[in-house]
Amino acid sequence: MTRKRTLSRKKKAAALVGAAALVGGIAVVTTGISHASVVCDGLDTALRNNQNFIADQKAHPDAQSAARIANREAVIKQIGVQREASACGAAAGVQPAASASAAPTVAAPATSAAASVAPSASVAPAGAVVCAGSTVTLSGEAGAPAASSNQFPQGTKLKVTNLDNNKSTVVTVTSTSGSCALLNNAAFELVREPGKFLIRHARIERVG
Numbered sequence: 771m772t773r774k775r776t777l778s779r780k781k782k783a784a785a786l787v788g789a790a791a792l793v794g795g796i797a798v799v800t801t802g803i804s805h806a807s808v809v810c811d812g813l814d815t816a817l818r819n820n821q822n823f824i825a826d827q828k829a830h831p832d833a834q835s836a837a838r839i840a841n842r843e844a845v846i847k848q849i850g851v852q853r854e855a856s857a858c859g860a861a862a863g864v865q866p867a868a869s870a871s872a873a874p875t876v877a878a879p880a881t882s883a884a885a886s887v888a889p890s891a892s893v894a895p896a897g898a899v900v901c902a903g904s905t906v907t908l909s910g911e912a913g914a915p916a917a918s919s920n921q922f923p924q925g926t927k928l929k930v931t932n933l934d935n936n937k938s939t940v941v942t943v944t945s946t947s948g949s950c951a952l953l954n955n956a957a958f959e960l961v962r963e964p965g966k967f968l969i970r971h972a973r974i975e976r977v978g
Contacts, residue, residue: 810858812967815907815949817849822948823918838945845910852967894976901950906930906969908958909947915939915957918947927978932961933971940977950974 820842827835827842894900901921909918917928922943928951931938939960941953951974953961961969 808966808968808970809856810853812907813849813853813856813858815905815968816910817846817853819907819909819948819952820846820849823946826946826948848910896977897975899973899975900928901974904950904972904974906932906951906953906958906961906972906974907949907967908962909952909954911954913954913956915941915960916944916954917941917957918945918952918954919943919950920946920948921950922976926976929975929977930957930961930969931973931975932963932969933973934969935961935963937961 824839824842824846827839917930919926919928922928924943924945926943927940928943929938929940930951930953937960939953939957941951941957951972963969
């Protein structure tokens with residue numbers, strides 16, 4: 771009887787270890803999928819922002835539009851490299867990078883540099899929380915920490931806080947884009963979580 775009980779206990783222990791290993795394996799796979807999804811979502815958002823910016827510049831050109839478009843096309847190519855490295859598939863609403871510069875109908879007049887500045891946001895007092903619920907990603911542009919926005923005029927100072935890690939940075943809006951606050955590479959590095967290209971829980975404040 772003692773030997774049978776001992777064997778029974780060993781079998782139960784082995785079964786429990788096997789179940790734990792299975793759960794652990796599922797957790798690893800799930801975590802990997804979730805991480806890849808976050809990375810690809812962030813890159814896709816950055817891609818859409820740049821494509822919309824190019825379309826807006828084509829619809830409302832000025833003396834600097836050609837240079838801005840060339841810069842954003844280079845950014846889109848780099849995002850394409852990052853998407854491929856991250857094994858991101860085709861995303862709904864995202865045009866292929868090769869045709870991004872030929873998208874003439876993405877932006878309507880309402881998204882032009884002049885019309886895109888929402889009065890309620892642009893006149894918000896210093897210290898006010900703005901663009902509630904907005905996610906924040908990066909434009910792919912180099913240079914000193916800065917931001918672009920479709921809500922605020924150039925020269926506006928914004929404090930962007932990543933609520934997932936409590937890191938924040940104050941940046942100056944230097945150009946227009948398709949989102950409330952689009953950070954360039956240097957600014958995004960100051961608040962990002964490792965390996966992530968999208969800040970899902972952000973607080974954006976106008977500070978100047």
